[in-house]
Amino acid sequence: MPPRADRLALLAAAPLIAASLLSGCADTPKRSVAPELFVVVPGSDGHVGSIVVENAGQKRVLDKPYGAARVRADGGTEAATLSESEVRAAFGPTLAALPGKPASFLLYFLEGKDELTPESKAELEKVFSELKRRPLPDIVVIGHTDSVGSTAFNDRLSLARAERMRVSLIALGIPASRIQAAGRGERELLVPTDDNVAEPRNRRVEISVR
Amino acid sequence: MRVTVLLVAAALFATPAIAQDIGLIKVSSGNVQIERGGAKAKAQVGDVVRANDVLHTGADGAAGITFTDNSLMSFGPNTVFAIDKYAFDSTTHAGQFDGTLRQGRLAGVSGKMVKQAPESMKIRTPSSVMGVRGTEFVVQVDEPVAPAR
Numbered sequence: 503m504p505p506r507a508d509r510l511a512l513l514a515a516a517p518l519i520a521a522s523l524l525s526g527c528a529d530t531p532k533r534s535v536a537p538e539l540f541v542v543v544p545g546s547d548g549h550v551g552s553i554v555v556e557n558a559g560q561k562r563v564l565d566k567p568y569g570a571a572r573v574r575a576d577g578g579t580e581a582a583t584l585s586e587s588e589v590r591a592a593f594g595p596t597l598a599a600l601p602g603k604p605a606s607f608l609l610y611f612l613e614g615k616d617e618l619t620p621e622s623k624a625e626l627e628k629v630f631s632e633l634k635r636r637p638l639p640d641i642v643v644i645g646h647t648d649s650v651g652s653t654a655f656n657d658r659l660s661l662a663r664a665e666r667m668r669v670s671l672i673a674l675g676i677p678a679s680r681i682q683a684a685g686r687g688e689r690e691l692l693v694p695t696d697d698n699v700a701e702p703r704n705r706r707v708e709i710s711v712r
Numbered sequence: 713m714r715v716t717v718l719l720v721a722a723a724l725f726a727t728p729a730i731a732q733d734i735g736l737i738k739v740s741s742g743n744v745q746i747e748r749g750g751a752k753a754k755a756q757v758g759d760v761v762r763a764n765d766v767l768h769t770g771a772d773g774a775a776g777i778t779f780t781d782n783s784l785m786s787f788g789p790n791t792v793f794a795i796d797k798y799a800f801d802s803t804t805h806a807g808q809f810d811g812t813l814r815q816g817r818l819a820g821v822s823g824k825m826v827k828q829a830p831e832s833m834k835i836r837t838p839s840s841v842m843g844v845r846g847t848e849f850v851v852q853v854d855e856p857v858a859p860a861r
Contacts, residue, residue, distance in 0.1 A: 536815065536838050539852040543819075551822070551846035554831065557839055573839055575856075593850045596788030596817045599774035601738035603821065604782060637738055637757045712778070 538573035539592075540564065541584055546603075555579075602636045606710040608692075609667070613700055614651070616662040630674055633711055639676065640712045643667045645685040648704035649697045653687060661685030667707050734798045735761035735779040739786065743770025763798040767791070769816065781807055783823030783833065791816025796836075800825055809833040819850045 542564045544550045552565035557579045562571050568589060570582040590597070607629045609622040618626065633639055645664030647656040664683040672678050693703045737744075737759045746755045747766040755767070761777055769775055769791045776786040781800040787793055792814040800807035807825030813835055822844045825832045831843035837853050 534856055536856040537854040538837050538840055539850075540840070540842055541850045543848040543850055545821070545848050549847060551844075551848060553845060553849050554843040556841045556843070571840075573837075577839070579840075589850060592852065593788065593817055593819055595774050596786055596819045596850065599739045599741070599776040599786035599788070600819050600821065601776040601778050601784050601786070603784065638736065712782075 534575055535573065535577045537575050539570060540572075541568055541570040541589055542566070543568065543589060602632070602711070604710070604712040605632070606708055607632070608706050608708055610702060611663055611705040611707070613648075613702075613705065614659070616659065616666045619702070626670075629709065630671075633671065633676065633709070634674060636711060639680055641671065641676065641681045642710045643671070643681065643683045643707055644710075645683070645707045646690055646692070646704060647688050648699065648701045649688045649691065649695055650700050651688075651698075657685055657687040659685070660687045663705075663707050667709065732762050733760040733780075734763055734795070734800070735777045737761060737775060738778050739774065739776030741774050742772035742789070744768070744773045744775045745770075761795070763795055766794045779809070779823060781805070781809075781823035781825045783809065783826070784821040785811075786819045788817035791818065793818060804828070807832055810836070812836040813851055813853050814838070815853045815855065817850065817852045819848070820844070821848050822846050 540553060540555045542551060542553050544567045550565065550567050552563055555562045555564065555571040557571070557573060560579070562581065564571060566583065568584045568586060570584050571579060572582050573579050609625065609629065610619045611617060611622070612619055633641065643664045645660035645662070647660045651659070661684070664685050668681050668683040671681050688704070691701070691704045692706065693701050695701050695704070737755050737757055740755055740757050744755045745752045745768045746759065746761070747768060748762065748764070752768065755775065767775060767787060769787050769789055771789050773789055774787060776784065778784055779798070780802070793816070794812045794814065796812055797808055797810035805824045805828035809825065809832065811834070822833055826844050826846050830845040833844040835842045835844070835851055837851065842851065
């Protein structure tokens with residue numbers, strides 16, 4: 503015999519259990535549950551992950567683009583494949599509220615200067631709009647140089663490049679408190695070279711945002 | 713100087729040391745509220761999220777959260793989502809994320825804990841449990857339909 507408190511609880515629950523048995527055991531009238539939908543969505547890099555949906559003791563692995571599991575109002579579950587536009591239609595405002603992923607951007611500079619190359623200048627708008635899209639961003643700007651010039655000169659130049667970007671970001675409306683700038687001189691060459699080699703890909707800032 | 717700058721950079725990207733703050737509201741539009749300890753308060757961009765919080769959005773509401781393991785989650789209108797359990801070790805990347813979508817819509821991108829241990833993130837719904845092996849997914853729970861007569 504269960505303890506007294508449990509027996510009381512059983513007695514109290516008896517009418518509920520009877521009611522749920524009546525409504526749940528037969529095929530009709532249909533059991534009514536909240537319809538559910540699970541979809542695995544390809545990432546912006548095209549990567550498709552997988553999710554496992556367990557329902558009524560059964561596990562389904564979804565690992566194809568827009569592969570879905572649907573729980574119907576009658577409690578049954580079915581596999582489905584949605585289209586991208588169907589997912590967009592159903593989850594538009596939800597997906598739009600997804601915060602931006604941690605990201606980083608590279609911008610390149612003219613030799614010996616803290617002025618961007620024309621190509622990077624053209625790209626600046628894109629980077630800025632990406633940063634501006636993120637409310638409350640945490641931004642780190644790290645400046646780098648190539649191996650032409652002394653260590654001291656390159657330390658100053660790399661910091662000047664990072665600072666110039668920082669000032670531009672502040673002018674854009676990003677609070678100064680959310681931006682850190684640093685120079686790494688020629689210590690982290692993107693393309694390894696000997697000393698005193700002019701290498702455009704090493705003259706850069708990296709802007710990381712989360 | 714260099715060391716200072718590196719420390720600042722490291723601190724900025726490190727997981728916050730405050731144990732209770734597990735995420736940050738990064739997006740909030742329309743009516744968005746966080747229920748904590750029985751009290752509901754309007755949630756704004758910059759507000760912290762904690763374990764056992766329940767997020768509510770109204771008919772015009774949407775919200776987006778970044779969690780300390782870099783996982784992301786967003787919610788559409790008329791949504792109720794409870795964070796039942798959250799733990800993340802920024803050194804080992806071990807963790808556990810248990811949430812319940814009671815109704816509405818969510819989109820998610822798994823982070824470091826799922827990369828470390830698949831299915832360490834679980835989303836429950838009224839009739840199912842979803843384990844996340846990675847990476848992006850959406851879930852919807854509709855209003856229950858009246859039983860057919």
